Amino acid sequence: MRALDKLSPEECQRLIVADNVRYFGSKAANVTEFVLQRWDLEEWSRGGPVAITPPNVLKENGHALRTPVDGIHFAGTETSEYWTGYMEGAIRSGVRVAKEILRAKI
Numbered sequence: 001m002r003a004l005d006k007l008s009p010e011e012c013q014r015l016i017v018a019d020n021v022r023y024f025g026s027k028a029a030n031v032t033e034f035v036l037q038r039w040d041l042e043e044w045s046r047g048g049p050v051a052i053t054p055p056n057v058l059k060e061n062g063h064a065l066r067t068p069v070d071g072i073h074f075a076g077t078e079t080s081e082y083w084t085g086y087m088e089g090a091i092r093s094g095v096r097v098a099k100e101i102l103r104a105k106i
């Protein structure tokens with residue numbers, strides 16, 4: 001990605017579409033819309049795929065991220081007890097909050 005960052009959006013598109021054609025076949029050349037997101041140039045994440053905390057922060061304080069407050073329930077990968085920061089954690093947190101809300105309604 002750092003190499004691509006030096007190229008124009010048009011040049012990136014050409015190279016990425018060529019890769020997709022190599023992986024998925026000639027139909028992948030029929031691009032109707034192309035959005036280029038340069039994650040590594042994002043101001044806050046700088047390309048990092050997950051938020052990290054020092055050791056013990058989540059173990060000691062993680063429960064505070066998922067404690068409902070006045071009927072507001074908190075989902076999102078950072079609130080997950082497992083696979084924090086990843087898609088799996090996001091889905092797990094959604095399932096947890098759905099259950100919390102259903103329990104609260106019963």
Ligand SMILES: Cc1cc2nc3c(=O)[nH]c(=O)nc-3n(C[C@H](O)[C@H](O)[C@H](O)COP(=O)(O)OP(=O)(O)OC[C@H]3O[C@@H](n4cnc5c(N)ncnc54)[C@H](O)[C@@H]3O)c2cc1C
Pocket residue numbers: 039045047048049050075076077078085086087088090
């Ligand atoms: C570059 C990159 C690569 C990654 N690669 C992987 C990978 O290979 N595998 C993997 O498992 N995970 C990967 N991840 C992590 C994964 O994308 C996240 O863990 C997951 O998307 C988190 O889902 P979420 O629903 O918790 O939050 P998000 O997907 O961030 O969703 C939160 C949503 O809330 C919206 N929102 C924010 N504030 C408000 C507001 N005030 N009102 C209304 N809406 C609001 C946002 O616009 C966003 O749509 C990657 C992440 C990045 C950035």
